Amino acid sequence: MRKPISTRFIMAACLLGWLLAFASMTQAGGTFRFLTQSLPGGTTNQEYFAVLLTANAAGPVTFSAANLPDGLSLNSQTGYITGTPTKSQNYTPTLSASDGHTTVQFTITVHISASGGGGNGGLDIVTSSLPNGTVGSDYTSPPLTQANAVSPYRWGAQNLPTGLSLNGITGEISGQPVTAGTFYVTFTLADATPLQVITTIPITIFPVDSSFKFTTFLLNNGEVGTSYSDTWHTTGAAVCNDLPDPNQIIYSAAGLPAGLSVNANTGMVSGTPQENGTFSVTLTAQDCAGKTITTNLWIWIAPSSTSNFYWNYFGIPTAIYGMQYGSNNFPILVSAVNGANVTYSAVGLPAGINYNSTTGELSGISYEPGIYPVVFTATDSGPNPDVAIALATEFIVLPPNGGDTNSLAVNLWVKRLQVDTGKPGGNDDSWSATFLYNANRAGGALFNPATEIFYTSLGGSEIEIAPGNLKKITSGTLGILNYEAPDQSVKVKIAPRQQTLFVETHNTNLGNGLPADLLPNVLILGGKGFKLKEFLDQSGTFRAPSGYRSTAFVAVNGLIRANADAAKNYARFNLLLADPTYDYAPGDPVRIRLMSGQSVLLDKELTSLIEPSTGVDRVTGIATFSLKKTWKSDPASNNKLAKFAFDSATGKLGFELKAPTLSALTNSEEHLGVEITLGSKTYFTSVTLFKIADGRYSTAK
Incomplete structure (x- = not known):
């Protein structure tokens, strides 16, 4: 079973060696064992990716292998097997894992076939590391680099630190981080072939005047019904002499499987997992000086102490508006391994993206940019009774020019x-x-x-x-x-x-x-x-x-009049917008567009008609911006700006256009896109309007 993923994902993981070490773990209740039971086949024209997973480790795990296929290598700390096979034949590697107390191993057969049609054509993300940053300081980094992409190609990013943004055309990362931690960023490269490859690269953002960071970068995996233990660690915490414990750190987590909890004072996770699947966990730590850091990691929980059924999941590429997602030669899979008779389903995928219930392949074209929380389910009907495992993750659709999820507004x-x-x-x-x-x-x-x-x-x-x-x-x-x-x-x-x-x-x-x-x-x-x-x-x-630590943008209400008497027509909308990284300078572009699918119904440039003022939020101390229509009259005869106001402190945004050109509104229901450009940011939401009378539409029915 192929997993279409760039080996740069692994090279990124390899650079995690700059972190100090694995988190030390106390003895879990189960038997240390491999969850991995097989490795996928490969071809000599395609990058290879596989990972070794264990459960119930009693300490840091190290991996080793003998007789791997030519061209492949194993990272002893991460368990990632990567490379491009150079010789076609059957191999019988022996794979080993040690937790410092016990060593387990198994021998399997891996088939490497000769190159032919298909593959990823050598498409590759060359960048393998990114510099650290500091909260509140400008982040500088060389642009992301690629190999063999067919133009036009686009970059995408998921889990960038809040405050940073990615230019989807140039691959440049810029901005000022507003939150500290180690963020495992999934980058996508999509080209015109169409092909998509991904890599994960960590970015560490330090708090102001602090070297506080996580040294835990892998979590122990477990089993339903088996007692579990793991401990998280940090370095660089403040020393506060006036506290009983001068290195006191408070830990918390979001996304742990049911049955597990973290000791706030020790960072030890314990309990007995009550649900199986693959879980995204956000770790948080705060030192005695009030510095807070986070990181995002995954944990696998097997259905039982005898089951090896798990999701073969290590991230999926972002989709790009209007571009084909996946291909027959290089499919994008969200699939499970070690099942006897597996079927798949998903809840929450955007319109236009399909999920194959037999293969676990994702494909299609979406025109709905956004962050879509998705729950995938794999059901194995081989056992008696059936076994189902869940995976809650996000499916991303980026605008036509790519970019990052920080730039997407949640509606x-x-x-x-x-x-x-x-x-x-x-x-x-x-x-x-x-x-x-x-x-x-x-x-x-x-x-x-x-x-x-x-x-x-x-x-x-x-x-x-x-x-x-x-x-x-x-x-x-x-x-x-x-x-x-x-x-x-x-x-x-x-x-x-x-x-x-x-x-x-x-x-x-x-x-x-x-x-x-x-x-x-x-x-x-x-x-x-x-x-x-x-x-x-x-x-x-x-x-x-x-x-908000995400950008939120919604249309509260809207009213449109577009009948025969054009002079009396109008388009009025009241919206709410919050963006933690919003900034504005006089002369920055301001624009409004109304869209029906890919058709632009209205496009109005407002820059010369808007004047800004600034202030400071009394609660947070954050700079605020107010934009409003100038006293000057808009000289336009159609789409004439009558009102415009935005206050970043409250998020309230409203506008009115007179004599709008909206003759395309003919149906009893119209689902329209509302796009606002403010400076370097563009915000998009879709809202349904209903015909309430001839030529009149309202969000209220």
């Missing part, structure tokens, strides 16, 4: 969020929230609770409502959907007419202490997925927009 707004935490690691946390969202509310695309699941999560707390359990309590197409758990622990209320969602849950485990930074907040509503990263203060309160 979700938190109107109110309050968290109450109980005992650390306990199941007595609670939270409630009111969201404003943008999704396709047209009749054929409206979320159908009878056939589609509803899912939302905050940190480690999850709510999943199966099809048929959300009940419509009012009449009409856009009736209110209501759900209440029998034990009163969960309440969900969706009002599509107002684009609002209310959630309340009790007796849950958020997996985080307070305050909490970069806390993931996920919503999957039918085929539309959203994911925000947020900050909660010590009281568990979220404050928009300063609490």
